[in-house]
Amino acid sequence: xxxxxxxxxxxxxxxxxxxxxxxxxxxxxxxxxxxxxxxxxxxxxxxxxxxxxxxxxxxxxxxxxxxxxxxxxxxxxxxxxxxxxxxxxxxxxxxxxxxxxxxxxxxxxxxxxxxxxxxxxxxxxxxxxxxxxxxxxxxxxxxxxxxxxxxxxxxxxxxxxxxxxxxxxxxxxxxxxxxxxxxxxxxxxxxxxxxxxxxxxxxx
Amino acid sequence: xxxxxxxxxxxxxxxxxxxxxxxxxxxxxxxxxxxxxxxxxxxxxxxxxxxxxxxxxxxxxxxxxxxxxxxxxxxxxxxxxxxxxxxxxxxxxxxxxxxx
Numbered sequence: 001x002x003x004x005x006x007x008x009x010x011x012x013x014x015x016x017x018x019x020x021x022x023x024x025x026x027x028x029x030x031x032x033x034x035x036x037x038x039x040x041x042x043x044x045x046x047x048x049x050x051x052x053x054x055x056x057x058x059x060x061x062x063x064x065x066x067x068x069x070x071x072x073x074x075x076x077x078x079x080x081x082x083x084x085x086x087x088x089x090x091x092x093x094x095x096x097x098x099x100x101x102x103x104x105x106x107x108x109x110x111x112x113x114x115x116x117x118x119x120x121x122x123x124x125x126x127x128x129x130x131x132x133x134x135x136x137x138x139x140x141x142x143x144x145x146x147x148x149x150x151x152x153x154x155x156x157x158x159x160x161x162x163x164x165x166x167x168x169x170x171x172x173x174x175x176x177x178x179x180x181x182x183x184x185x186x187x188x189x190x191x192x193x194x195x196x197x198x199x200x201x202x203x204x
Numbered sequence: 205x206x207x208x209x210x211x212x213x214x215x216x217x218x219x220x221x222x223x224x225x226x227x228x229x230x231x232x233x234x235x236x237x238x239x240x241x242x243x244x245x246x247x248x249x250x251x252x253x254x255x256x257x258x259x260x261x262x263x264x265x266x267x268x269x270x271x272x273x274x275x276x277x278x279x280x281x282x283x284x285x286x287x288x289x290x291x292x293x294x295x296x297x298x299x300x301x302x303x304x
Contacts, residue, residue, distance in 0.1 A: 040296055
């Protein structure tokens with residue numbers, strides 16, 4: 001009888017914990033499917049970028065030092081996001097917010113620089129319909145940029161919600177964790193884009 | 205008091221771990237850049253750049269995405285997704301080249 005009574009809080013705890021675990025698992029499944037999405041875009045780019053080349057190609061357009069700066073910005077934002085989640089784990093909400101603000105600012109700088117890069121290429125004559133290289137490049141890097149945009153929006157939304165509530169709830173913690181996972185994943189995809197599209201593209 | 209000190213030390217250690225991985229990721233990017241400009245033959249450069257990228261991705265997933273201390277199921281799900289992604293990547297390349 002007593003063990004049955006003792007089991008009630010444990011059962012209630014399991015009931016509370018399950019959605020959080022399910023959310024984490026669901027998000028990892030989503031990230032797995034995102035891998036497939038970007039693999040198809042990168043594969044398409046590699047297969048198409050050198051076909052029907054009309055003048056402008058990676059060698060003429062890509063600015064590797066500029067792309068390297070973009071890479072360092074995203075790597076730095078991954079570090080600040082990691083530090084923010086570590087602060088959240090300690091219950092240090094103030095430090096967590098600070099690191100998340102830095103992460104969002106770095107993400108916005110990345111986006112600004114990418115818009116500038118696209119504008120430069122567009123101005124040089126590389127359009128979506130000018131060649132298969134243009135179509136596959138803008139699609140791949142543009143979709144990555146959309147993911148960064150969504151990530152920044154997510155971080156800003158979480159910051160706003162965190163200011164409105166006094167303490168971090170389990171639910172909010174899961175939201176922050178999944179946002180961090182998403183941000184690191186976006187960084188992982190950029191590492192691939194930088195290595196395969198930019199570095200190898202210019203040297204081929 | 206001792207508990208608070210212990211927590212602070214643990215927090216400092218975790219932060220140092222993150223910073224070490226962040227610096228390593230930056231260094232690996234610099235190495236890729238140096239190799240790209242050093243005139244290394246393309247047959248050697250491409251596999252090396254890809255291996256460096258894979259190491260960076262591993263560090264990101266293991267440390268920043270906490271796969272090293274999360275449930276094993278998350279690793280299985282993510283790696284399964286990555287394997288399917290690799291298959292899709294190869295299938296796309298073969299399909300496009302076969303019709304080239």
